[in-house]
Amino acid sequence: MTSRDVDGDPAPVLSCGNLRKTFGERVAVDDVGFTIAPGETYGLLGPNGAGKTTTISIVCGLLTRDEGTVTLQGRELDTGTVDVKAEIGYVPQEVAIYPDLTARENMRFFGKLYDLGGRELDARIGRVLETIGLADRADERTDAFSGGMKRRLNIGLGLLNEPTLLVLDEPTVGVDPQSRNAILDSVEVLAREGMAVLYTTHYMEEAERLCDRVGILDEGVLRAEGSHRELISLVGEHDRLHIESRGDLTAAATAAAAVPGVDEAIPRDGGIDVLARDVRASLADIVRAVDGSGTGIVSMEVDEPNLEAVFLHLTGKALRDEE
Amino acid sequence: MREAWTIATKDLRRRLRDRSAILVALVLPLGLAYIFSLTLGDVETQGFEATYAVVNRDTGGHLPDEFTALLEGLDFVTLREASSAGEADSLASDGEIDAAVVFPDGFTEGVEAGRGGEITVIGAPEATISALVADSIATSFASDLDAIGLSVATAAGPGSTIDDQLVTRAQAVAPGAEIRSAGADDRTVSQSTFFAIGMAVFFLFFAVEFGVRGLLEEREGGTLSRLMVAPISPGSIIGGKALASLVVGLVSTTLLVIATTWLLDATWGDPLGVVLLVLGGVLAAVGVTALVATLATTTAQAGAYVSIVAVVGGLLGGTFFPISQAGFLGTIRFLSPQGWLMEGFQELAYGGGVSDIVWPLAGILVIAAVTGAIAWTRSKRLVAR
Numbered sequence: 162m163t164s165r166d167v168d169g170d171p172a173p174v175l176s177c178g179n180l181r182k183t184f185g186e187r188v189a190v191d192d193v194g195f196t197i198a199p200g201e202t203y204g205l206l207g208p209n210g211a212g213k214t215t216t217i218s219i220v221c222g223l224l225t226r227d228e229g230t231v232t233l234q235g236r237e238l239d240t241g242t243v244d245v246k247a248e249i250g251y252v253p254q255e256v257a258i259y260p261d262l263t264a265r266e267n268m269r270f271f272g273k274l275y276d277l278g279g280r281e282l283d284a285r286i287g288r289v290l291e292t293i294g295l296a297d298r299a300d301e302r303t304d305a306f307s308g309g310m311k312r313r314l315n316i317g318l319g320l321l322n323e324p325t326l327l328v329l330d331e332p333t334v335g336v337d338p339q340s341r342n343a344i345l346d347s348v349e350v351l352a353r354e355g356m357a358v359l360y361t362t363h364y365m366e367e368a369e370r371l372c373d374r375v376g377i378l379d380e381g382v383l384r385a386e387g388s389h390r391e392l393i394s395l396v397g398e399h400d401r402l403h404i405e406s407r408g409d410l411t412a413a414a415t416a417a418a419a420v421p422g423v424d425e426a427i428p429r430d431g432g433i434d435v436l437a438r439d440v441r442a443s444l445a446d447i448v449r450a451v452d453g454s455g456t457g458i459v460s461m462e463v464d465e466p467n468l469e470a471v472f473l474h475l476t477g478k479a480l481r482d483e484e
Numbered sequence: 485m486r487e488a489w490t491i492a493t494k495d496l497r498r499r500l501r502d503r504s505a506i507l508v509a510l511v512l513p514l515g516l517a518y519i520f521s522l523t524l525g526d527v528e529t530q531g532f533e534a535t536y537a538v539v540n541r542d543t544g545g546h547l548p549d550e551f552t553a554l555l556e557g558l559d560f561v562t563l564r565e566a567s568s569a570g571e572a573d574s575l576a577s578d579g580e581i582d583a584a585v586v587f588p589d590g591f592t593e594g595v596e597a598g599r600g601g602e603i604t605v606i607g608a609p610e611a612t613i614s615a616l617v618a619d620s621i622a623t624s625f626a627s628d629l630d631a632i633g634l635s636v637a638t639a640a641g642p643g644s645t646i647d648d649q650l651v652t653r654a655q656a657v658a659p660g661a662e663i664r665s666a667g668a669d670d671r672t673v674s675q676s677t678f679f680a681i682g683m684a685v686f687f688l689f690f691a692v693e694f695g696v697r698g699l700l701e702e703r704e705g706g707t708l709s710r711l712m713v714a715p716i717s718p719g720s721i722i723g724g725k726a727l728a729s730l731v732v733g734l735v736s737t738t739l740l741v742i743a744t745t746w747l748l749d750a751t752w753g754d755p756l757g758v759v760l761l762v763l764g765g766v767l768a769a770v771g772v773t774a775l776v777a778t779l780a781t782t783t784a785q786a787g788a789y790v791s792i793v794a795v796v797g798g799l800l801g802g803t804f805f806p807i808s809q810a811g812f813l814g815t816i817r818f819l820s821p822q823g824w825l826m827e828g829f830q831e832l833a834y835g836g837g838v839s840d841i842v843w844p845l846a847g848i849l850v851i852a853a854v855t856g857a858i859a860w861t862r863s864k865r866l867v868a869r
Contacts (some may be wrong), residue, residue, distance in 0.1 A: 261502070270494045270712065
């Protein structure tokens with residue numbers, strides 16, 4: 162049974178507020194706070210050095226904080242906390258496995274640290290190995306694994322204790338596209354199963370694909386947070402629909418502009434550009450209007466504003482360096 | 485404790501898969517002890533000879549004769565004649581003799597009357613060790629005389645006259661009356677025993693260091709953060725590392741004791757004493773190497789630091805070459821745990837028992853406690869940032 166707060170919403174799995182951490186003179190995290198509900202995937206999006214890893218290190222009790230609170234399932238969490246950490250599944254940024262042990266031995270070792278043993282541990286290891294697609298390589302030493310396999314095992318180790326909160330710190334860095342997709346698929350499945358997920362990334366596409374809500378972190382400060390749509394609307398961005406047309410482009414633009422929800426339509430580059438808050442919702446009406454104006458439609462392309470644009474708008478800089 | 489043991493067994497499993505570990509913990513010390521005892525085996529036992537003179541100015545006394553008889557019984561001693569202290573001094577200065585022992589006039593009478601007496605040992609400047617051996621023999625002889633004097637005095641009571649008959653009876657019954665040889669003969673262990681002890685002590689510090697620098701290894705490998713997020717205390721993580729080191733140290737040293745006894749004919753001595761020293765030694769080795777490892781920031785650095793400490797401590801402690809108990813080296817060797825261990829193990833090899841290794845054992849345990857406590861505190865800072 163999921164506990165609920167006074168408003169009837171499910172009580173957050175993770176709640177942290179006013180987190181602050183300094184290293185000497187440098188402020189790594191300043192007044193950061195957010196909550197994650199059961200089954201929700203929360204993304205911390207920011208460039209390298211934004212404070213993402215510091216934040217999740219504090220959340221996981223790896224790092225002492227100078228100020229602020231962290232509660233997991235309603236219980237205070239700090240570096241000295243022991244029991245409540247059993248609720249966390251942690252997937253560090255670097256591959257954290259023992260290369261001279263097999264995948265199964267790695268899992269057995271970490272499972273024992275979570276007070277698991279016997280048949281229950283064996284069963285869980287079997288399930289996780291299936292989930293991460295390593296069941297047939299379970300008894301091989303991991304130093305013989307490819308980079309992608311190591312990454313998958315890295316994630317599998319975080320799932321072994323069937324956590325309430327899964328924390329993934331940039332799990333796809335340096336991973337080939339195929340393995341990246343596999344990892345993202347796994348996270349989506351886990352979130353659908355009700356696990357709360359805290360996911361840090363500097364890949365905008367990952368945040369957009371996985372996260373119900375995103376916190377935009379820059380220089381240790383949480384600049385904004387919300388759903389994808391909320392963040393887009395926060396900065397006043399529009400969807401852009403480009404319709405390549407033949408005929409009277411001015412008439413087509415006038416017709417499109419008259420559609421409810423459309424803010425602007427202008428002839429451009431052999432077609433018209435239509436700007437709307439939610440172009441997909443108005444798409445059918447726009448097509449009918451343009452078609453009704455007697456202009457032939459050749460092709461269409463929807464260009465929705467993304468978090469990259471939001472980040473640029475909020476911070477004045479690009480989300481990531483050229484890679 | 486359960487979590488610490490889980491971490492320790494994981495480390496031990498990994499250690500077993502690393503063949504270099506077995507090389508350092510067993511093969512190298514055993515092999516080197518064998519090679520050293522083969523190549524250096526006969527040097528000391530056959531090479532040590534001493535020429536002494538006894539100057540007997542104690543006319544009519546029997547004690548100088550007894551001392552001379554004692555020296556004649558030692559096969560490494562050659563006796564020369566000297567009629568006076570002056571002649572002995574010039575013989576020593578010329579290198580003709582290594583040392584001379586001078587008994588003054590009235591020595592026997594003074595000892596038997598309870599007034600005591602003075603024996604002078606004249607050593608040749610170039611023969612430090614031989615002179616020390618002569619001094620040691622004379623000191624042992626004098627100690628026995630003290631025991632005789634004390635027995636007689638106790639039997640006669642304060643103020644009584646001590647007669648010759650009583651002295652003779654005391655010599656017959658007093659435990660200290662039998663003169664005990666303290667020559668190089670029985671204070672020197674066989675070369676195979678010496679190098680078995682030396683190599684076991686020397687490599688102990690290399691055998692245990694993997695565990696204590698394991699924290700740095702976990703940090704570099706990224707697994708430390710995973711351990712720290714697990715629901716276990718920082719103490720369990722550190723304890724697990726120390727436990728693995730202790731197990732490796734105990735197993736490797738025990739196997740070395742057994743192997744050198746069987747294969748090299750080494751004599752380790754009193755089993756209980758050996759067990760106590762091995763335990764203390766392993767604790768000290770873990771404490772020292774753990775402390776050194778906490779001063780490093782990388783495993784490579786920790787390995788280098790530990791190697792320096794192990795080699796310097798090993799040389800200082802006399803694991804490769806016997807160190808004279810006198811002089812500067814004899815004193816500073818106790819700065820190293822290896823020095824205490826060598827002292828203790830050699831004492832057992834000489835035939836001593838647990839009561840003879842109280843000080844070495846205490847020294848080792850103090851080093852283990854101090855270094856272990858500091859290392860624990862510093863390691864906790866590494867684990868709980």
